Amino acid sequence: MTSRPGPVTTRRITIALLASALGAAPVLATAGSAHAAGSGDNPTITGRTIGPRTDNRISSMLTARATTARFGTSFTGAVIDAASGKVVWSQRGSTGYMPASTTKWVTATDALRVFGPTYRFTTTVKRGPGADQVILVGSGDPSFSSAQLTALAKTTATTMKARKQLRVRVYADDYLFASPTLATGWRSTYIPADTTWLRALVVDGRQVDDTSIDAAKLFAAKLKTYGLTVTSIARGASSSKSPLLASSAGQTVNQIVSRMMLESDNEHAEALHRLVGIKLGYGNTWAAAKSAQATRLKSEGLTATALYDGSGLSRSDRLTGLQLARLVTNAFEPANATPFAVLRSDAGLPIAGKTGTLSASYGRFTASTSKCAVGMVHAKTGTLTDAVALTGWTRGTDGRVKAFAFVINGKPTSMTAMRQNIDMLAATVTGCY
Numbered sequence: 001m002t003s004r005p006g007p008v009t010t011r012r013i014t015i016a017l018l019a020s021a022l023g024a025a026p027v028l029a030t031a032g033s034a035h036a037a038g039s040g041d042n043p044t045i046t047g048r049t050i051g052p053r054t055d056n057r058i059s060s061m062l063t064a065r066a067t068t069a070r071f072g073t074s075f076t077g078a079v080i081d082a083a084s085g086k087v088v089w090s091q092r093g094s095t096g097y098m099p100a101s102t103t104k105w106v107t108a109t110d111a112l113r114v115f116g117p118t119y120r121f122t123t124t125v126k127r128g129p130g131a132d133q134v135i136l137v138g139s140g141d142p143s144f145s146s147a148q149l150t151a152l153a154k155t156t157a158t159t160m161k162a163r164k165q166l167r168v169r170v171y172a173d174d175y176l177f178a179s180p181t182l183a184t185g186w187r188s189t190y191i192p193a194d195t196t197w198l199r200a201l202v203v204d205g206r207q208v209d210d211t212s213i214d215a216a217k218l219f220a221a222k223l224k225t226y227g228l229t230v231t232s233i234a235r236g237a238s239s240s241k242s243p244l245l246a247s248s249a250g251q252t253v254n255q256i257v258s259r260m261m262l263e264s265d266n267e268h269a270e271a272l273h274r275l276v277g278i279k280l281g282y283g284n285t286w287a288a289a290k291s292a293q294a295t296r297l298k299s300e301g302l303t304a305t306a307l308y309d310g311s312g313l314s315r316s317d318r319l320t321g322l323q324l325a326r327l328v329t330n331a332f333e334p335a336n337a338t339p340f341a342v343l344r345s346d347a348g349l350p351i352a353g354k355t356g357t358l359s360a361s362y363g364r365f366t367a368s369t370s371k372c373a374v375g376m377v378h379a380k381t382g383t384l385t386d387a388v389a390l391t392g393w394t395r396g397t398d399g400r401v402k403a404f405a406f407v408i409n410g411k412p413t414s415m416t417a418m419r420q421n422i423d424m425l426a427a428t429v430t431g432c433y
Contacts, residue, residue: 054398054431055081059089061428066091066406070421074409078321079429082332082393082401087322096305096318097409100382101264102391103312103319105327105343106304108257110296111272112339114279117257120249121275123148123201125156126173126242131165132231134245135238136219137173138201138212140278142271143251143259146204146218153222155246160228167229171236172216176200177274178285184308185316194313195266198274205267254342261349261380262356266311273310300330312382324391324405332393332401344378349392352377352426363416370423372432379404379426386411388418390426397431404429 058079066077076097078090087093121141128135134156138144160168180197182188191197192207202211203218212235220230250256253272260268276296277289290308297304305318331340342348350356353365353374358381360366365374379392391405406425412418427433 054396054400055086055088057431058396058402058429062089062425063091065428066425071408072410075407076321077404077406077425078325079402079404080322080325080329081396082329082403085329088402090321092320093322094320096320096323097407098315098317098384098387099312099319099324099391099407100384100387100389101266101269101312102324102380102382102389102405102407103307103310103317104260104264104269104380105324105391106293106297106307107269107273107276107310108261108343108348109300109302109327109330109340110276110293111253111257112342113296113300114276115253117252117254117339117342119253120251122247122249123152124244124248125152125246126238127245128169128171128236128238128242130169131163132168133171133236134160134168134223135171135173135236135242136201136216137238138176138199138215139250140176140200140271140275141250142202142205142265142268143256144201144203144215144248145250148248148250149203149215149219150222152246152248153219154226157223157226157228159245166227167231168223169232169234170216170220170223170230171234171238172201172212173236173238174200174212175237176278176284178283181286183286183314185314186309187315190313195270195311198267198270202267205265254348257342258347261343262347264357264381266313269311270309302326302330313384315384319407321405321407324389324407325403328391328393328403328405332403344393346378349378349380351375352379352423357381364419365423365427367420367423369420369433370427373423373427373430376430376432377426382407383415383419388412388415388422390422392426394426394430396429402429 076092076095078093079088081088121139123139123141123144124137126135126137177200196207199212201215203215208214216233220233223230256268259265273289277292278284280292282288282292303323308314308316331343350358352358353360358364365371377394379390382389387409389407393401393403396402406422
């Protein structure tokens with residue numbers, strides 16, 4: 001899924017105030033810092049500091065390194081100074097390409113804004129019309145766990161035994177989401193290779209064909225351990241008037257987003273994408289989620305060329321370098337300090353060479369052209385068979401946050417080389433290479 005500099009007192013105050021507004025402690029460079037800026041590097045303009053030497057170097061070095069020989073012609077990239085909104089560099093910055101999993105920046109922004117970082121989805125058990133009917137009701141929570149399922153089963157069994165109802169029929173209610181279909185732009189091979197059918201009920205993110213019936217079977221097995229006899233298992237709907245037997249709240253939206261961004265979890269992404277559409281009143285289909293997504297982007301003052309899902313698997317998705325970079329700068333707006341705090345933290349994005357999909361075990365930031373940036377880059381990765389992307393943030397040698405996005409389309413001769421090249425661009429933004 002960092003720090004630095006300022007030789008003059010006024011500059012240190014400016015950085016400190018900005019970092020405080022973002023909810024993060026500033027790290028100020030000392031005279032011995034490798035990233036300390038020169039004394040004339042940071043003039044103050046209307047209360048803000050800018051680093052022309054830093055930005056000029058980023059621009060010139062990226063121009064020299066982002067060559068057609070390395071990246072081909074299907075490439076878009078951009079770097080923006082987060083505080084000022086100044087475009088430091090762009091190349092085909094307004095041309096849209098398949099963004100792959102960097103689309104999850106959109107999904108994270110939507111979910112955090114609509115639900116809030118501390119919201120939890122609640123999975124319930126209700127009684128059906130018949131005295132022996134027990135319905136496990138999915139809330140769409142992608143974090144729903146076997147531990148929660150066990151707790152639900154224990155409470156349910158206790159209640160049913162108190163009513164002398166020792167034989168039960170178990171039903172799975174996953175009707176919060178529409179019946180699963182492929183999203184526009186999805187290959188049929190994506191299921192089960194890259195994700196599962198999207199249903200509103202799943203336990204531990206299990207990779208099975210029908211996650212809802214799987215959950216019902218697991219629930220039934222737990223009920224048996226608590227003394228009930230299960231006579232049948234099927235899909236069935238509850239109603240708003242169905243009596244509540246048990247409930248369990250899952251992880252916070254912050255935690256779900258963190259998992260989605262760190263591990264590039266497609267199931268988490270599509271669940272959040274669909275839940276946003278439902279919450280905003282658009283409905284429970286792919287088309288409804290797409291409409292909600294467009295509305296949310298507009299509300300944030302952002303745009304997207306074309307999006308059809310929440311994970312970035314769709315081959316019809318298109319985002320530009322500038323659109324992606326502005327998604328990142330949006331997280332650094334002072335007014336967004338609370339809802340988007342996780343996207344500015346170590347927990348919310350892979351860290352270069354250390355965590356998530358940017359860990360060294362994936363070969364990230366291990367080459368001589370990028371290993372100097374280990375621990376300095378926070379970014380979301382994106383990979384399809386013919387797309388590589390990296391979108392996130394770091395700090396330049398002026399100590400200021402630089403949002404960046406790099407997207408390459410076209411089947412590479414070497415995926416490893418392409419990732420190393422894109423890591424090199426991120427290292428260039430830090431100024432360490």
